[in-house]
Amino acid sequence: MYQVSSTFLILRLKSRLRPGTTQQAKKVGLITTTDISKLWMDLDEIWWSGQVKTFQHAFELQYGIGYKISPETTETEFNVIKCFQVNGTKTTPIYSQPIFPDTSSFKFVGMDHLKGRKCELWRNVTYGGGRKQTFSLWVTDDGDGVEPLRYEMIGVDTLLDSHFDKYYIDYDNFRKDVDPAHFHKPKGMKCVGFPGPGVEHHLLLNPIAELMHKPAHMHGLFNHFKRQHGRTYMGHENEDRRDAFVHNVRFIHSTNRAQSSFRVGMNHLTDYLRNEVQSILGHKPSPGPNGGLPFPAKLYAGVEPPENLDWRLYGAVTPVKDQAICGSCWSFASTGTLEGALFLKTGKLVKLSQQMLMDCTWGFGNNGCDGGEEWRGYEWIKRHGGICTAESYGSYMGENGFCHYNSSEQVAQIENYVNVTSGDAQALRIALFKHGPTAVSMDAMQRSFTFYENGIYYEPKCKNKAEEMNHAVLAVGYGVLQGKPYWLVKNSWSTYWGNAGYFLISTKDNNCGITSDATFVVLK
Known part of the structure; x- marks a missing residue:
């Protein structure tokens, strides 16, 4: 679980004078049209002692560039x-x-007090769809430059594209002295695309989402959920998680x-x-054939698999894990x-x-946490014994x-895969009956x-073409329940799931x- 310990923002600012005294105009001019072009986060205990670093550069190219600094091992390089x-x-x-809002349409209202501090109140009032919308911004200046304190929205959430409601964002621990070097990738490092199908997987998760007020009973249910799963969130992340929680609970009930x-x-x-959720869907299919063998249908022409099969009962399946x-x-x-x-x-x-x-198959086109394909792993195992x-x-x-x-500790040498x-x-x-648990892929986006x-499970919205699959799982059996045939499948989302x-x-x-x-292996 991501636990954001601190967030620092570098802002590209364009000052624009406001009606009023020179002093007031100068103050607001420091926070007018705001374009957040870079975001850097310090994530405690997430990035494994600096092995992996990520950057979002919205200012590069027309639609931005995402970077990931990660160790890669290929057939010619080791842990580079x-x-x-x-x-x-x-x-x-x-x-x-x-x-931060675009303040170009805001007007100075007067002085106010917020959080025990004297501040200026700026406001923008609009009308649309038969509704009045009011956006208020409180800022203060303690002699070290302007600092935003709160942005309140009574209307459509202008920052997070949410529905008409009342929202507010409190700005805590605002800093203006962040070293710009935090936002630059290492000097002299050439960046390239991912070597395999993970290239289409977004590198970074957006750490900020809706901040919405919800009924008290939902708040209580969310607090119970956090205690049950041992989760603690601070500040705005708690609001963010609660909003997702409320939407998901409503979906579940519906x-x-x-x-x-x-x-x-x-x-x-x-x-x-x-x-x-999308980030744990790491099956990234690539076009064209792989190096596996076709299924030998003629060899099994007379085989009649049993009506029900569960390889767990025979001891062929390890415990469920959490990716x-x-x-x-x-x-x-x-x-x-x-x-x-x-x-x-x-x-x-x-x-x-x-x-x-994950660590060793980059040279065969897999991309670790950014996705891959099962057969690429088989190929590496074949090559390396x-x-x-x-x-x-x-x-x-x-x-x-x-x-x-x-290499002396390696087991399970692969002759081929099918x-x-x-x-x-x-x-x-037949593959399950004759060869045991079989790797399969699926559309798990729903x-x-x-x-x-x-x-x-039956979902009419699911896709079923091979090139549309996004998640890899393990088929361990099949059967019939109340006249309905099914596949028995093992997921890797922990025992808390399903x-x-x-x-x-x-x-x-x-x-x-x-x-x-679907694929299975044949061992030597």
Whole structure:
């Protein structure tokens, strides 16, 4: 969970004189048309001792540039600090969320007192849609330059694009002496695009969102949720999380009233922002064939798989894990099918390292927390003679790390991997029956999936083409419940999600694309 300890802003200011005395005009002129061009945050215990650094530069190019400084290990380089960049586009610009208003239309009202301080009150009144809107800004000058104290909006939220209501933003710990060097990427470092499909994944999460007032009972429910999950938020982040929480709870109640084949419920993601949920969808499909073998349908022509199968009952599935706020789902799906294959070969269940795949497979096109594909991990394992266990490599961090391993500790050598025929449900059943847990991808973008709790999931809004998949999971079985066939799938969003980390999904119409992009491995 992101815990913002402090936020500093560098503002590009354009002064414009206001009616009134020279002194007043000079004061307000320091905070008139404000364009936040850079945002720097100090995130305690998030960036793993400086291994990863991120920058948002809205002022570069037409739509901004996002940068990530991260260690990269390829076939020719080992743990080299590299700079990767994503250029903003018209539809997905890189920008810092504005938290100061454009004061060009504000007028001086008079002196006031706020938070025990003497201040000036400036106001802008507009009319639109049959409604009066009032925007008020309190500023003070203690002899060291103008400092904003509060911005109040009675109307449409002009900063955060929200609906008509009453909003206010308090500015605490405002600073004007931040070293500009904090906002510059290292000198002499050339930045390039991501080497694989993660190039389209936004590097940074916008840390500021709506600040909205909600009914008291929702506030109480949110406080209970925080206590239950051991979360503590300070200042505006608490407002931000509460707003997301309220919207999600309303969605959950509305969805359950529809009485579909599944239920949704509150889980540990209930206070997540949508862009945070999207950041854990790390399957980034690339066009064209991979190096895997086609599914040998003729070989299994006479095979009749059982009506129900659950590899958990045979001990072939390791416990559910939590990928955290990191687009590493592809590494969990990859290791999941490897763990199953190794169990079928040796009779022993061994936990394999997702972190190793995240750290070491950049040279094959994976991008760590910024996404990847399962088959790229298989290719690396084939080339390097296996994968380390989770115990020998080290714990999962939920962030990119330095590649390190002892080849003598590697297990699960891959002979090849197989692409299950896309869209063929019977082929996937046979693959599961003959080869164990199978890596599959899906469209997990729908909010109904985020809050899935139990039942057979079916979402008509889901996409099902291979190139539209965005999340990698592990199919561990299938069956029929009350006459409805389903796939049994393991997720990597912790046991707090779904049915102890698992979900059932309908086989109807290849819902959410479970059969569109499935793979399993064949060990030596």
